[in-house]
Amino acid sequence: MVAVDTETMGLDHRRDRLCLIQLSSGNGIVHLVQFVPERLGGRGYDSPNLKALLTNPGVRKLFHFARFDLAALHGAFGIDVAPALCTKIAAKLVRTFTDRHGLKDLCRELLGVDISKQQQTSDWGAANLSPEQQAYAASDVLHLHALWEKLRALLIREDRLELAEACFRFLPARARLDLMGYTDPDIFQH
Numbered sequence: 001m002v003a004v005d006t007e008t009m010g011l012d013h014r015r016d017r018l019c020l021i022q023l024s025s026g027n028g029i030v031h032l033v034q035f036v037p038e039r040l041g042g043r044g045y046d047s048p049n050l051k052a053l054l055t056n057p058g059v060r061k062l063f064h065f066a067r068f069d070l071a072a073l074h075g076a077f078g079i080d081v082a083p084a085l086c087t088k089i090a091a092k093l094v095r096t097f098t099d100r101h102g103l104k105d106l107c108r109e110l111l112g113v114d115i116s117k118q119q120q121t122s123d124w125g126a127a128n129l130s131p132e133q134q135a136y137a138a139s140d141v142l143h144l145h146a147l148w149e150k151l152r153a154l155l156i157r158e159d160r161l162e163l164a165e166a167c168f169r170f171l172p173a174r175a176r177l178d179l180m181g182y183t184d185p186d187i188f189q190h
């Protein structure tokens with residue numbers, strides 16, 4: 001299982017390009033893969049190794065708010081990332097006593113770890129990312145494995161693991177709906 005996160009120029013997939021992918025196997029090491037169009041001289045990205053990993057059926061990809069990252073990755077590479085898991089969906093399924101499902105809240109409440117969100121809105125398109133940006137980007141995947149273990153135990157306790165897995169299987173389709181513009185109201189709404 002690989003923890004994955006992305007940073008983009010902003011929140012609109014049609015407008016805002018992919019800038020960075022963060023990957024961690026859960027061993028405390030994070031790999032940052034940066035996308036800088038100017039270094040390619042207008043050639044576009046192929047990224048065969050990344051695409052192979054992100055679509056490998058034998059490797060689970062763990063996200064927090066996978067819906068956004070899957071749409072960004074589909075927009076950038078034309079791939080359905082699968083199988084994908086999402087700690088935000090897991091949290092929403094079991095932590096129904098709160099509406100705080102942000103990564104910072106979950107890390108604090110379930111792991112006792114404080115992560116900073118200070119660099120969240122910084123310029124991820126910069127050719128040279130600052131040490132602060134790199135540390136922030138890394139912290140977004142560094143704790144996902146531990147978080148998933150806590151949430152998985154809660155999903156089992158509340159007998160909702162199977163439901164969570166069904167939600168996870170739908171994520172690639174949900175991401176494609178977002179890219180097509182089926183966002184608000186979404187197709188399940190009356």
Ligand code: MN
Pocket residue numbers: 005006007137140
């Ligand atoms: Mn992030």
